[in-house]
Amino acid sequence: MRTETPGDALPAREHLPARAAGAPVLDVTIPVYNEEQDLAPCVRRLHDHLTRTFPYAFRITIADNASTDATPAVAAGLDAGLPEVRSLRLEEKGRGRALRAVWSRSDAPVLAYMDVDLSTDLNALLPLVAPLISGHSDLAIGSRLARSSRVVRGPKREFVSRAYNVILKSSLSARFSDAQCGFKAVRRDVAERLLPMVEDTGWFFDTEMLVLAERAGLRIHEVPVDWVDDPDSRVHIVRTAAEDLKGVWRLGRALAVGALPLDRLARPFGDDPRDRGPAEVPRGLVRQVAGFCVVGVVSTLFYLLLYSLFRPGLGAQGANAAALLVSAVANTAANRRLTFGVRGRRRAVRHQLQGLVVFAVGLALTSGSLAALDTATGSASHTTELAVLIAANLAATVLRFLLLRAWVFPERRIPAPAAAPLTAPDSRTDPPTDRADPGDPGDPTDMTGMNDERTTR
The missing domain is CATH 3.90.550.10 (Spore Coat Polysaccharide Biosynthesis Protein SpsA; Chain A)
Structure with missing residues (x-):
């Protein structure tokens, strides 16, 4: 960690001595x-x-x-x-x-x-x-x-x-x-x-x-x-x-x-x-958690709105499945762009398919909660259903973040090459390189997952 003063900026604050030699405090x-x-x-x-x-x-x-x-x-x-x-x-x-x-x-x-x-x-x-x-x-x-x-x-x-x-x-x-x-x-x-x-x-x-x-x-x-x-x-x-x-x-x-x-x-x-990140926390995790929470709050409100709209015509289980499916697609797209910083269309379909698997986990948790509520009460009120769904979604949210970070959008740490090429490749003889979108986590040019530890200048 860099602690000395860069350029002509201020030095770090320190406790002043109680008695400065020849000068008042x-x-x-x-x-x-x-x-x-x-x-x-x-x-x-x-x-x-x-x-x-x-x-x-x-x-x-x-x-x-x-x-x-x-x-x-x-x-x-x-x-x-x-x-x-x-x-x-x-x-x-x-x-x-x-x-x-x-x-x-x-x-x-x-x-x-x-x-x-x-x-x-x-x-x-x-x-x-x-x-x-x-x-x-x-x-x-x-x-x-x-x-x-x-x-x-x-x-x-x-x-x-x-x-x-x-x-x-x-x-x-x-x-x-x-x-x-x-x-x-x-x-x-x-x-x-x-x-x-x-x-x-x-x-x-x-x-x-x-x-x-x-x-x-x-x-x-x-x-x-x-x-x-x-x-x-x-x-x-x-x-x-x-x-x-x-x-x-x-x-x-x-x-x-x-x-x-x-x-x-x-x-x-x-x-x-x-300026000091939490100890033992991977770089970027704090920012990702913050972004995921923002997306999660908006997605939950969107899901509850859809559930309330679908409930009269589809019933509790049908409304839950339809609302969760629509909100899951929007949630995956928003987390892809805002939380994990993936841009471009490359692997977008794959990410959505993986997001649907994560959706299935959330569906199992929320549907199981509704089924348990129905068994326990017989006929619960709409307010009680919403309360149970919010609690189930909180549990599903934690699992969703872990799956998104570890499986759907994993960080790729690329080791530095042994030596940089001395000359640029000749486009007339070297085969073209199939470059992925720079924002894609699987792109070797993406440096977002690498350790950007500050160094002393």
């Missing part, structure tokens, strides 16, 4: 703009919470977005007075710009941010970053829309937030629940690959980052949060909503044309449990 960024009144008490509150409850080394970074009041001086004072606090001054506004600047320079393996008003309860901070430290997830977000979240805010903000997330789900197929909550974290190795793809420098930065991560198959962990709206919030809802809609259009267009190299965000094979 967590770097929390607080973007601010003209927050001279709230900055100091909020940072001290966060610092106190982390000092008391967080089991790893941490840092708090104040990212000043071109403030015009005394915010830079307050940030500098906190930087000088608290050893775990540092400040960074930017000459341009934009929350996304601030996060990009701080995260691009940070040496901490886990990067987080929160709004300066600390609307989100800080008790959710450790649950937010724990999956990133353990190696379980790539990104983590606080969600105000989870069922167990406790949120206090006005109806206007509530409507805007929910409407925005509905737009994301319908237009960008987003599966995360809350894109705008100012409470997020990301592993640094992910941020190093993800940030160059994110274009927005404002409020849409969060959404764009999450959509790209989700489309690339990264794992996003959601934490229900307790959140109290800041009545003094200076967010311009209409202007922010308009910018977000522009971002949705731009991002949707880029994803539609494949303009983003999302493969750079892929984890190596084996990091995701979905």
Whole structure:
């Protein structure tokens, strides 16, 4: 199994060390703009919470977005007075710009941010970053829309937030629940690959980052949060909503044309449990079982419909035989194409004849069940007959799959030739080869049954 990283994709996730040499495990960024009144008490509150409850080394970074009041001086004072606090001054506004600047320079393996008003309860901070430290997830977000979240805010903000997330789900197929909550974290190795793809420098930065991560198959962990709206919030809802809609259009267009190299965000094979097949199970069996189940459900419904139609005129046994015969022909054709991947007409008649033998086994089981029911009850209701037939068909289904896989559509493993021919055959002198349909299981050119075990590149 291939475990190393192909090309420039992400490495496999690992548990982060509890004490990184000379660097904190967590770097929390607080973007601010003209927050001279709230900055100091909020940072001290966060610092106190982390000092008391967080089991790893941490840092708090104040990212000043071109403030015009005394915010830079307050940030500098906190930087000088608290050893775990540092400040960074930017000459341009934009929350996304601030996060990009701080995260691009940070040496901490886990990067987080929160709004300066600390609307989100800080008790959710450790649950937010724990999956990133353990190696379980790539990104983590606080969600105000989870069922167990406790949120206090006005109806206007509530409507805007929910409407925005509905737009994301319908237009960008987003599966995360809350894109705008100012409470997020990301592993640094992910941020190093993800940030160059994110274009927005404002409020849409969060959404764009999450959509790209989700489309690339990264794992996003959601934490229900307790959140109290800041009545003094200076967010311009209409202007922010308009910018977000522009971002949705731009991002949707880029994803539609494949303009983003999302493969750079892929984890190596084996990091995701979905990449590892069940042990001791032949390759292709899981896919075949899934396809057979789908065909079986449809065939059973078709059979029951035919039985109900034939029952008044043919009686129970006649209706069962006729319905099973018709549905068996359709079932064999569907399994031939969808479950076992056999295409073309070659051996189609043979497969149907073999399928009729399998049909005879199913007929024996279902007819025997009806006969036993008639002997036991004398005159059973139509509903009881259907229930007995469903149970008998379930037993026949298992046997049908085994017979189809082992006898009707057996896997052919072709040994590799000792040596490949050095020259192509001459069509003028070599006799023509009677090639079977490539999808036929008996065709030597069919490679579907061979072991395609992934190898290290």
